[in-house]
Amino acid sequence: EVIVAVFLPPSIDSIIAVLAILKAGGAFLLLNPLANKKRLDSIVEKTQPSVLLTWQELIEDLPDSDLSIIVLDEKLLSRTTPGGEDLKAGTTLENLACLLFDPWKDEAPLGVQILHKGLLNLALWFRQRDRLAARDYLMEISLDDPGSSLWVLLPLLIPGKVSHFTASDSLQRRAVPAKLSWFRLLTASKQPQTRRPSSLPIEVANNLTVNEATQVAFCGIVSRGSRDRAWHIQREPVSNASVYLLDNYMNPVPVGVPGEMYIGGAGTARGYLREPDRTAERFIPHPFTDEPGARLFKSGELARYLSDGSIEYQGLKSNQVKVRGYEFNLHVIEHALQEHPSVWHVVAMVCEGEGQASEKRIIACVIPRQKEAPTADELYAFLKDRLPHCMLPSDYMMLEGIPSSAFGMSELRALFSSEGGSGTQAAASGQP
Structure with missing residues (x-):
């Protein structure tokens, strides 16, 4: 269970590095250079x-430490010759495969210890659920930290059927290669895609990310239903996962009750590590x-729970607020x-003003599509x-862009509280 850090942006080299670490019996830690x-x-x-893998041009951006560094360059790769036999790493399903850190939290980092059995279960679930064929094109799009979410591609790579993947904003900008006649779009985010663009021949599958459940906990296909109710996305748990919806007294809740x-x-x-x-x-x-x-x-x-037995995600418990x-x-x-x-991404927050504006107010931070x-x-x-x-x-x-940390969001809240809510656009006439 030797931990190897990978200090690379999402790239072919980062994927190869992760596969090599796993093959050698180590556990990978993805560090986002941004x-x-x-x-x-x-x-x-x-x-x-124990060691860190990176590119030469990223040396100056490395974290402050005395780590042993291996620079991935053409000279190193040219000295590497593939062996004729598989490595006998001796890892088991209960061994550590990787460490994940939540990119949205600025508090003391918590390293989630993901096991090989979780990663393997996720890979087999992808292969079984999607019935991957040679013609399939799979895209992984994340609105979260691209470095930490890159490892979600591993289950898609293991079956050997991934043909294409791209950055998080390509679909919104209609930058999908024209030669793709069919593909499935996979999103990994706390805020899912809610509709399929009619101009693209795609099927959208939302993955609800929970690091402690080996990243993907739920998946649901986005239908072409009524747009104003499209956020009611039905999700099914990953195979071999048990999911319970419980109240504060650890009792199961009835259908329709959060x-x-x-x-x-x-x-x-x-x-969590240490x-x-x-x-x-x-x-x-x-x-x-009784296990x-x-x-x-x-x-x-x-x-x-919905009436058909599927599960509808309601958001963070900490997002429950009381206003007016x-x-x-x-x-x-x-x-x-x-x-x-015209809206691509949204974060809603509650701010409390000063003086005459001391009451709680709802603020919507919006990233437009155009x-x-x-x-x-x-x-x-x-x-x-x-x-x-x-x-x-x-x-x-x-x-x-929306701040990708709790500190950034607190700065936005402070801005609205101190300025009385005067953003780039004021409140509309007739609004509360």
Whole structure:
């Protein structure tokens, strides 16, 4: 279980490096060169990898440490000759395969320990569910950290059927190669795709990412249903995963009632690296089985059962807010706004102003699809027939990108609190 860090952007070299580490019996740790350097330093300090793989041009951006470094260049690769026999690494299903860190959190990093059995289960599930054939084209698109999410491609590579993958914004920009006659789009995100672009011959499959469940916990196909209800995406759990929706007293909730997701099965991680207390807090003994050592992961995510038995994701439990005397989940607002044809991505937040604006207000931070952003009046008119009055945002702020960290989001909240909500676009007339 030797940990090897890979300090590379998503590329052919990073995929080869990960496969080589696994083949040699090690565990890989993906480090995103674009991530905050202070955070990278803390991750390296916590994990203490034995060696780091990178490119020569990235040497100056490396985390501060005394790591042994291997530079991947043409000279090194030219000295490498493939052997005639497979390596006998001696790894088992219970051995460590990789470490994952949540890119959205600026708190002390928690390294999720993913086991080989979880990775193998995910790979076999992909192959069985998609019935991969030689003609298939698979694209992995992530709205999260591209470095950490690259490893999700591994289950797609293992069957040997991946023909094409691209960056996260290519579909939105209609940059899909014209020669592709059919392909399946896979998204890995907390905020899923909610519709299929009619101009592209694709099938969209959303993967709900939970690191502690070996990244992919649920998957659902996006239908061509009514646009204003398209965020109600039905999702099915990964094979060999047990999912329970429980209330605060660990009782199963009835159909239609939101409950916290608890996830168990083959994909359940070993726990958090060198964090026994946090592991015991989130990985609890399985109360519904007699299997020795079985555990459930307490996800902090809300979901509910639909009448057909499928599961509908409701968002983070921490996104449950109370504004103007009404309690609701900000995730619903985000999904509703993302249905607007000119909106690509949305993050809703609650801010508390000062003085006369001291009451809590809902702010919608929007990334538009085109340079010409929709107006606040246009977005308000779009939402007023889709959401209750109490859930309508007070302000809309057009951004080029959403901050990918808790610190960045707190800065945005501070901006609205101090300036009374004056963003790039003011509140629409008639809004709360």
